[in-house]
Amino acid sequence: MRKKHIYKNIIITFLYQVIYILCGLIIPQAIINKFGSETNGLIISVTQFITYITIMESGFGLAVKSMLYKPLAENNKKKISSVLYTTDSFFKKLSIILFVYVAILCLVYPFIIKSNFSYFYTVSLILIIAISIFAEYFMGMSYKLYLQAAQKTYIISLIQLITYVVNTIIVLILLNFNSSIHFIKFVGALLFLIRPFVQKYIVEKKYGIKINKTCKKIEIVNKKESLSQHIAGIIHNNIDVFLLSVVSNLTTISIYSVYSLVISTKKLIILS
Numbered sequence: 001m002r003k004k005h006i007y008k009n010i011i012i013t014f015l016y017q018v019i020y021i022l023c024g025l026i027i028p029q030a031i032i033n034k035f036g037s038e039t040n041g042l043i044i045s046v047t048q049f050i051t052y053i054t055i056m057e058s059g060f061g062l063a064v065k066s067m068l069y070k071p072l073a074e075n076n077k078k079k080i081s082s083v084l085y086t087t088d089s090f091f092k093k094l095s096i097i098l099f100v101y102v103a104i105l106c107l108v109y110p111f112i113i114k115s116n117f118s119y120f121y122t123v124s125l126i127l128i129i130a131i132s133i134f135a136e137y138f139m140g141m142s143y144k145l146y147l148q149a150a151q152k153t154y155i156i157s158l159i160q161l162i163t164y165v166v167n168t169i170i171v172l173i174l175l176n177f178n179s180s181i182h183f184i185k186f187v188g189a190l191l192f193l194i195r196p197f198v199q200k201y202i203v204e205k206k207y208g209i210k211i212n213k214t215c216k217k218i219e220i221v222n223k224k225e226s227l228s229q230h231i232a233g234i235i236h237n238n239i240d241v242f243l244l245s246v247v248s249n250l251t252t253i254s255i256y257s258v259y260s261l262v263i264s265t266k267k268l269i270i271l272s
Helices: 002-035 037-057 062-072 077-112 120-151 155-177 181-194 196-206 222-245 251-270
Strands: none
Touching: 002 037, 002 155, 002 251, 037 077, 037 120, 037 181, 037 222, 037 251, 062 077, 062 120, 077 120, 120 155, 120 181, 120 196, 155 181, 155 196, 181 196, 222 251
């Protein structure tokens, strides 16, 4: 059974990475052709700035997974539920911080970047892109961490694979109907909202794990050990677009992102 899960994880995760790479090549090219490089650069920059909030996680997710291994091995559902309840409470607090961060970003970001877009155009795009990230932290992260710790990452990869394919098809259709970039990103955000609901349904119905107020909160250990690794990863993977957003313009960011796809593709293949 364990080998079966390993094979599933390897095959489906690799397939997901291939689909992710293909979608990552198709969508930006389609957006550039329709709206220009500056719009694509704005989307990339805004997305990167919003994901910086994940540094507030401080490696909490890594610590949670390490605490789930023993109760998973013992099939101790009560202990698992307690760990996930504590995790869910943490990420709900983090989602409030995310809300405040996005509000600050709306006030500051339009004045940082060099662009020809209006204030309302930029702020509305920030809010739309923030929707799916907010949903993931508010209700989906605990179930995602459980599936990862239980060596069932193939479920996460399969859900992501399907949503990326559907999103790519929707983007191409809406572009053909001359829809605005805001409407296209909004429809995509609604699609990605489905992910946490699906993960929650699978964990509760298939594995019998539920998070509710009857669960007891526990102390998550090893948070400090996970912190340095998490911060290092955030800085290493995201500092490039941040610097370009401050010192350059959106067109440059768009061009850079297209060329960096080569490196990203190699990295994803190795990770797979």
